[in-house]
Amino acid sequence: MSPSAMHGPPRERALAGEPAGVGGPRDSAGSGPRPLTFAEVYGEHAPTVARWAARLGGPAADVEDITQEVFVVVNRRLKEFRVDGRMSTWLFGITSKVAANERRRRKVRQWWLRLAPGAADDAPAPAEGALEQLEKRERRVLFHRVLDQLSERHRQALVLFELEEMSVDEVAAHLGLRSGNTRVLLHRARSAFLKSMVRCELQKELR
Amino acid sequence: MRGVEDELLRWREGTLDPRALPARAADLADAARDVPAPSPMVLARIYAKVAEADAEAGGRRPAFLRRAPMGLRLATLMVLLLMSAATAKGAMVIWHRYVGPVVVPIVRPILERAAPGHAAPARSKVASAEGPRPRVEAAPVVEAMPHEPPVIAQPAAEPSAAEAPLPTRPRRAASSPRRVAEPVAPPEAADPTNEAQLLADAIARLRQRRDPRGALALLDRYAETYPHGILASEARSARIEAMVKVGDRANALALLDQPATFAGRLGAEQLLTRAELRASVGRYADALGDFDRLLAASSPLAASVPGSEVERALYGRAVTLGHLGHDRRARADLEAYQRRFPNGRNAAEVTRLLQGGPR
Numbered sequence: 380m381s382p383s384a385m386h387g388p389p390r391e392r393a394l395a396g397e398p399a400g401v402g403g404p405r406d407s408a409g410s411g412p413r414p415l416t417f418a419e420v421y422g423e424h425a426p427t428v429a430r431w432a433a434r435l436g437g438p439a440a441d442v443e444d445i446t447q448e449v450f451v452v453v454n455r456r457l458k459e460f461r462v463d464g465r466m467s468t469w470l471f472g473i474t475s476k477v478a479a480n481e482r483r484r485r486k487v488r489q490w491w492l493r494l495a496p497g498a499a500d501d502a503p504a505p506a507e508g509a510l511e512q513l514e515k516r517e518r519r520v521l522f523h524r525v526l527d528q529l530s531e532r533h534r535q536a537l538v539l540f541e542l543e544e545m546s547v548d549e550v551a552a553h554l555g556l557r558s559g560n561t562r563v564l565l566h567r568a569r570s571a572f573l574k575s576m577v578r579c580e581l582q583k584e585l586r
Numbered sequence: 587m588r589g590v591e592d593e594l595l596r597w598r599e600g601t602l603d604p605r606a607l608p609a610r611a612a613d614l615a616d617a618a619r620d621v622p623a624p625s626p627m628v629l630a631r632i633y634a635k636v637a638e639a640d641a642e643a644g645g646r647r648p649a650f651l652r653r654a655p656m657g658l659r660l661a662t663l664m665v666l667l668l669m670s671a672a673t674a675k676g677a678m679v680i681w682h683r684y685v686g687p688v689v690v691p692i693v694r695p696i697l698e699r700a701a702p703g704h705a706a707p708a709r710s711k712v713a714s715a716e717g718p719r720p721r722v723e724a725a726p727v728v729e730a731m732p733h734e735p736p737v738i739a740q741p742a743a744e745p746s747a748a749e750a751p752l753p754t755r756p757r758r759a760a761s762s763p764r765r766v767a768e769p770v771a772p773p774e775a776a777d778p779t780n781e782a783q784l785l786a787d788a789i790a791r792l793r794q795r796r797d798p799r800g801a802l803a804l805l806d807r808y809a810e811t812y813p814h815g816i817l818a819s820e821a822r823s824a825r826i827e828a829m830v831k832v833g834d835r836a837n838a839l840a841l842l843d844q845p846a847t848f849a850g851r852l853g854a855e856q857l858l859t860r861a862e863l864r865a866s867v868g869r870y871a872d873a874l875g876d877f878d879r880l881l882a883a884s885s886p887l888a889a890s891v892p893g894s895e896v897e898r899a900l901y902g903r904a905v906t907l908g909h910l911g912h913d914r915r916a917r918a919d920l921e922a923y924q925r926r927f928p929n930g931r932n933a934a935e936v937t938r939l940l941q942g943g944p945r
Contacts, residue, residue, distance in 0.1 A: 421636075425629050433621040442621075443628055450636045458655070518617035525614070541596055541615045565594055573607045576614070 415466070417454050424466065425450070428474050434542050435478035435534070437523035438516070439485060448477045471553045475535050482527075521579060528575040533568035540565055781815050784808050789824050798831035826859060839863040854880060858895050862902055870909045877903035897923065901932045904939075 425446065432445035452473050460469055526534050532554070539550045551561035597612035624632075785808055792801035805825045808815070815821065822841065829838040842852070842860040852860065861876030880899045904919035920936050927933060 421633055425632065426623055429624040429629070430621060434618065442624065443632060446624070447632045447635050447639075450632065451639050454636055454640050515617045515620070518614050519620075522614035522618040540594075542619045544596065547594060562594060569597075569611075573611060576611055577607065580610075 415457070415460075417450075417457055420453060420457065420466065420470075421450060424470050427467070428470055431471060431474045431538075431543075432478055434538050435475055436481055437526070438519055440478065440481060445474070445477050445481050448481075449474050452477070465552060468553050468555070471535075471539075472555075475531070479531055521576075525572055525575045525579050528579075529568065529571050532564065533571055536561070536564050536568045537572060781808070781812050781817055784811065785817050785821055785824070788821070792824060792828050792831070798828040801828045802832070823853075823856065826856065830859065830863075835863055835866065839867065854892075854895055858899055858902075861899070861906075865902060865906050865909075870906045873906050874903065874910060877906060893927075897927045897930050897932070900926070901930075901936065904936075 428449050429442055429446045432449070433440060433442045436442065436445055449470070453470065460466070526537065529537070535554060536550060539545045539553055540547070545553070547561050547565065548558055550556075550565070551558045554561065554564075556564065597608040597615060600608045600612075603609055784804065788801045788804035788808060791797045791804055801824065805821055805828065808821050809818075812818070826838045826841055829835070829841070839860065842856060842863065857876050857880055861873045861880070864870075864876065865873035877899050881896070881903065900919050900923040904916045904923065907913075907916035907919065917940065920940050923930065923936050924933065924940065930936075
């Protein structure tokens with residue numbers, strides 16, 4: 380597969396273009412969705428998975444490593460994927476688990492070594508002015524520090540709703556919940572985030 | 587995409603006050619939302635690494651399992667585990683049956699009951715199940731002994747069948763203090779409970795009901811059912827006893843003469859019976875050898891021979907010696923008999939022989 384072939388569709392399609400219940404293209408006979416090959420899945424979803432990895436993993440996450448691990452799992456279990464299922468939901472589940480494992484390993488490594496660089500040190504620097512770059516990096520670090528205080532479910536809901544800008548129904552589909560439950564989950568997650576943010580800001584000011 | 591229709595508004599859409607908490611949260615979210623997209627080169631590198639990892643993982647597994655579903659892999663694992671367990675079990679069975687100890691644990695208690703100085707297992711079962719052991723008629727062997735013992739050369743004193751009473755005391759028929767374990771039957775045929783019960787029935791038929799022919803029929807069934815039973819030695823003892831009682835002395839003697847009978851190690855009871863049977867058919871020299879083995883002070887059998895059998899042996903050896911012309915030794919045995927068993931069953935006959943015997 381050539382690198383150009385791995386470029387998937389635009390982000391909008393990857394995020395919202397799939398109707399629920401359809402995981403792959405229909406075959407020529409029109410008899411139903413045919414199983415996707417790994418190359419197709421990778422070409423269509425790799426950028427999305429990499430973005431999820433960055434947003435779920437935080438500034439210190441090794442996005443490339445997480446993405447690779449996700450697609451290793453996808454390659455191994457692609458035959459188990461139901462053709463009529465939603466591919467992005469399946470991929471998000473895998474990505475969130477891999478990212479959570481990576482965060483856990485990073486915490487253990489930081490605790491063990493005590494020398495690991497801080498999350499802000501690894502944040503990629505956008506090509507902007509130095510001051511603006513520094514401020515944005517600090518805000519990003521603070522956002523993920525607050526997210527680290529929340530549960531995994533609240534983190535997933537906030538990332539999908541606030542960062543990925545999905546609708547409530549799409550968030551519900553990705554989390555495997557009903558819309559009503561998703562609304563309740565988002566309310567609680569946002570409330571918990573704000574409380575935690577105030578706490579982190581106070582701590583930052585007291586320092 | 588945007589949830590304008592949702593009741594929930596995103597932080598960045600919810601408030602205009604920059605000092606409000608949602609606005610500050612929206613500011614943080616904006617910063618976190620801005621992540622660089624991976625370059626095509628990065629995506630190509632990730633793809634190559636995934637393909638490499640897949641090749642490595644595939645090389646470690648058997649080819650038929652690479653694409654096998656998880657259920658098939660689990661089933662294969664279970665089959666392998668079961669085959670391993672079956673192999674181990676089979677090896678254990680083969681070891682116990684052909685290599686390990688001959689006596690299987692289930693029959694060991696029965697063999698232990700047949701320890702030296704105790705009755706045979708089947709007999710013990712009869713005794714425990716049916717009350718006191720019945721008095722058993724001794725083999726009427728002496729009836730057939732020669733009527734004219736040459737030792738006591740008095741025609742009037744010939745021991746006739748009527749005059750030479752049979753030793754009728756109870757005797758212990760089967761057990762030998764040195765008996766070894768018989769070859770153990772295969773597990774499918776060796777049901778010790780049924781085997782012992784069958785033999786017990788035969789012995790009860792023989793000694794309580796005084797039905798030696800019925801006992802022989804049961805013993806035939808025993809031999810057919812348990813050709814290598816753990817109580818085969820006791821069964822042979824009972825068979826010999828029954829054969830003697832029905833008058834089939836020739837076959838009884840033939841059975842006792844077989845070296846394989848009782849694994850070549852006759853107990854005191856079998857040895858005494860054989861000596862008497864041999865004497866009854868005129869094989870005095872052979873009979874004398876058996877009597878000597880029974881009565882020799884150094885013989886390991888001597889210590890275990892009960893008094894009743896010593897009495898029979900002394901009398902039988904005296905008669906045998908008389909037939910062989912050993913008058914002095916015959917008289918010595920008769921005197922010993924008279925001294926040790928003054929009220930013995932043959933005391934009157936012994937007295938008569940001694941009084942009329944040659945000087």
